[in-house]
Amino acid sequence: MGYAGRHVAALLQSLGVACSGTVRNVAVAPEVIRDAEAVLCTVPPDEDGDPVLRLLMKQLRDSASLRWVGYLSSTAVYADREGGWVDEQSDADAVDETARRRLLAERQWRALARDKGIASSVFRLPGLYGRGRNALVQLAEGRARHVVKPGLVFNRLHVEDLATAVVAAMRRAEPEALYLPCDDEAAAPQAVLAYAAALGGFEMPPAVAWDDPSLSPALRRFYAGCKRIDSRGTREALQWAPRFATYREGLQDAFRG
Template identity: 40%
Template sequence: MRLLIYGYGFAGKALARRMAAKGWAVSATYRDPEAAAAMRADGIDPVPAGDKAAIAERLGRTQAVLVATPPGPEGCPALQVLVPALARAGAFPDWIGYLSTTGVYGDRRGGWVFEESSLAARSPEGARRVAAERDWLEVGRGMGLTVTVHRLPGIYGPGRSAFDRLRDGRAIRYALPGHVFSRIHVEDLAAGLEASIARPRAGGIYNLCDDEPAPNSAVIAYAAQLLGVEAPPERLVDFGAMPPQARRFYDETKRVSNAKAKAELGWRPAFPTYREGLAAILKAGG
């Protein structure tokens, strides 16, 4: 069995490790030649991201494809490469998974959102995700491919957690009553994708997140407690002084349901809240 990952980042690497441990061969795209060397060292077959012929050759013997690149102003870059390559190879993978974001739901003032909730993205990035989801689902219907969409909140894990922000002095706790967001440990994300690969459903859309939406301030305070350091004091929010990315984050609040992924995929997060996730990261030396 072979997996092709278009966009070998934090999520893609976690899925690659998981599937390789199950005996899968893994190919992944790259743009930087130095990244290709690192992939080879990890046992990954590197493929130039723009080489449609090389990608078509891999697709001809691939059962699962993960699309993990963000869309730009011109749409999803992976779609522009993979669709012609699929046609060229006459390939029909069992599963194509597109990684989207829960940002497609926009602001719900702390309310719950489900896969069937209306899409109300407020940022240009969120609107591009809505369009990319639509484009991939249309490709799936038009070409008879099993395309699934996975909507993700903030992803954390070793090397990307509140511990890192505390250690380098970047952790900020904003006093913003009622503001919560969902998150997912990268290993739970990989497990959710593996479950989707095992139960492919054309047009399936799944929220992959933990069980407890929580304030970012609480997450940082708990991480500080685990490290045995003093948590940064809460500060009032000054939206005008925030960088654009942070302002977009704090301008939206919602609770994301993972009930559908649990029911249809049989998936359960190993780290149902940030507490278990952070404790595991610290125990592993992260």
């Protein structure tokens, strides 16, 4: 189920919803899906789109119970805005391989829902964090990277806020819905790291420029683009707001936990 999936499942179960998930055992998945009313995919795509959908397409198409499908995508589908904004109406204009795979998987899930006449939701997400996955953990384990690119900021989303947004979308059950849940503050990565270091009593790692050859190509690509997310449309549609408004509240919760 992965990091995000476990949190969504925990929230659903706390609300009295029968919820289960599959990790690697494809053999049990058809049995689970046969009676499911809602299916959420949290698995990254490959070059052909969504591998889960390929494995379970027949069961999903044949299901008489299914009413809603959801797919966790990424704001990586938007090209660099040089600090500008993206919202639900923005063109998904990134052309790299990561974006191509994500957009293909989105189209595949929407096509399934359209063919069945059921609701679907795509969630384009910024970086997720929460207890067990945050800058405090990275600092404690010696894995934190102090990467600096002047002017770079981006939004984040606490995994528990993702879960409440997903549940709200399940309840709304609109056809071909698109959501961009995020926090209230696009912040520089070094600011987040510095706050975590002060909170946990850690030393800051040495600063490294974002285009330093010692960084992996994937990490350099991650820091190459700069965009802010305007989530007002998502918040209004879902009657949703993040509990963890900024990284500060999220890191404080992780520190206390």
